[in-house]
Amino acid sequence: MTGVSLAGDRTVARVALIKPFTGLNLGVSQLSGELIRAGHESLVVYFKDFLVVPAEEGGRYLRTDYGLTNVGARGQEHLWNCYRPVTEREYELLFEELERFAPELIGFSLTSLSMKLAAEVTARIKQRFDVPVIWGGVGPTLQPEWALEHADMVCVNEGEELLIELAERLDDGADYSESSSRRSRSPTSTPSASSTSTTTSSAATSIRSGRARSIPS
Known part of the structure; x- marks a missing residue:
């Protein structure tokens, strides 16, 4: 995959961030802001309501x-x-947003509460898009092996630096699986423990490039 051409030879990565449920949204807002500050494009989708x-x-x-x-x-x-159960219409609205944005990486910001639904949504996304999926947040940090049964990569602990690193690798056309601060799985779904992060610092709504609009449920 390649980045999106801007001025000259400059490219940027497109990263979609999905939060299965609204509420406690500071994490995805910060991740999106860090991506934009680094010159990349970010789409944030709040999918369902508790x-x-x-x-x-x-x-x-x-x-x-x-x-x-x-x-x-x-x-x-x-x-x-x-x-409420996810309807086919909600899935189609999500897919339409992703198709318009054309992400090169899809991330989920999760607590333990939302991992079960995230597994279902990830499976549906993988049926539709050939794009790597990374899970991060408190839930995957506590249960990385379970998370790797569903996602291609798992960010353990803080994810700002890792997400920027992955975006830069996408820009360069490099192998994102070589990134250091995460766990990944091989094509045979065997987790790679050697790449565990050691970092310890620091109706659905769609937000894109600072703009927000509602998607009816």
Whole structure:
């Protein structure tokens, strides 16, 4: 893959960042900002919403493996971390955004709450796009081996420097699998432990190049 031609011989990498659920969005915002500051293009997609619903309506929704129950005033129970199943229309909207942006790398920013859905979305993306997928965030950092069953690469700990490094390798047409601060899997899906990061520092909505617009659910 090659970068997108700009002025002269300069190229930039296109990196799409997907957050399965809205909320706690500072991580993807920072990653996107770092990519843009380094001269690359970034697309951020917030795919689904977490919902808080009355307990008696819980059967209508899916829940994460870490669902919570809140008892409010007058003893009324509400279920946290619920979400509606992903519809085919939502997948098509996601695919349309990705096709317009034409990313060379797709990243997921994940907590443990969102890894199950991320596995489903990643599988659908891989059916449609021949683009490497990297997972990062708290969830993949805690469970890198499980994450590698679904993603091509996993960023352990902070990901700003790694993402820029991967973008630069895409610019240069270099083998991204040689990047140092991540775990990757071979074509036989065997994780490479020698490339583990040791860094310890520091309706869906689509945001692209500082602009935002809503995608109806």
